[in-house]
Amino acid sequence: MASSLHKVLSPCPVCQQTDQVMPLQVAYETGAEQRFAPPPMPVAKVGMMKFIVVGFGLVFVGSFIILTFATVGGYGSWPQPVQIALVVLVIAGIVTTLVLSLVAFLRVVRGDNQTLQYLPAWDEAMENWRRLYFCRRDDVVFDPQTNKTLSDAAVKSMLTVNMSAPAQQTEQAAASHQ
Numbered sequence: 001m002a003s004s005l006h007k008v009l010s011p012c013p014v015c016q017q018t019d020q021v022m023p024l025q026v027a028y029e030t031g032a033e034q035r036f037a038p039p040p041m042p043v044a045k046v047g048m049m050k051f052i053v054v055g056f057g058l059v060f061v062g063s064f065i066i067l068t069f070a071t072v073g074g075y076g077s078w079p080q081p082v083q084i085a086l087v088v089l090v091i092a093g094i095v096t097t098l099v100l101s102l103v104a105f106l107r108v109v110r111g112d113n114q115t116l117q118y119l120p121a122w123d124e125a126m127e128n129w130r131r132l133y134f135c136r137r138d139d140v141v142f143d144p145q146t147n148k149t150l151s152d153a154a155v156k157s158m159l160t161v162n163m164s165a166p167a168q169q170t171e172q173a174a175a176s177h178q
Contacts, residue, residue, distance in 0.1 A: 009133065013140075020136040024133060040161075042118035051104040052104070132144075
């Protein structure tokens with residue numbers, strides 16, 4: 001039973017031993033090897049602060065107008081064109097805030113869709129990170145499937161999420177359907 005809990009390690013292609021071999025993930029998590037961190041999850045950054053500040057300002061001004069002028073004797077003593085102009089301004093502020101909210105929401109959705117395009121590449125990079133092994137004795141990373149050592153540049157390349165790949169694949173797919 002105890003032997004089934006231990007994963008059979010591939011021997012290092014340099015020294016042909018397994019006593020200092022560990023999965024790259026374990027080497028990173030235990031602090032033995034910090035050069036090869038897991039690939040960061042791709043996340044689209046959507047700036048929304050402008051929309052929030054402008055919307056907050058519009059709601060604040062509209063609320064101020066409604067609450068202040070309604071409590072100071074009401075609008076009844078004001079000329080009718082001024083009353084209509086105030087109502088139109090407050091309604092325009094509310095509509096503008098709703099439109100800004102819609103634009104911000106659509107930007108977030110577009111960012112989420114962009115992130116979803118990169119998740120398959122990230123999954124592949126994570127699978128590579130979990131598959132590779134590290135030999136502490138020889139300070140090498142190797143692929144147990146090919147039993148060959150990998151340079152630092154090759155490992156970084158395997159663990160990098162190419163952010164331009166999905167756009168190219170989409171263009172190629174569109175061209176093939178024409």
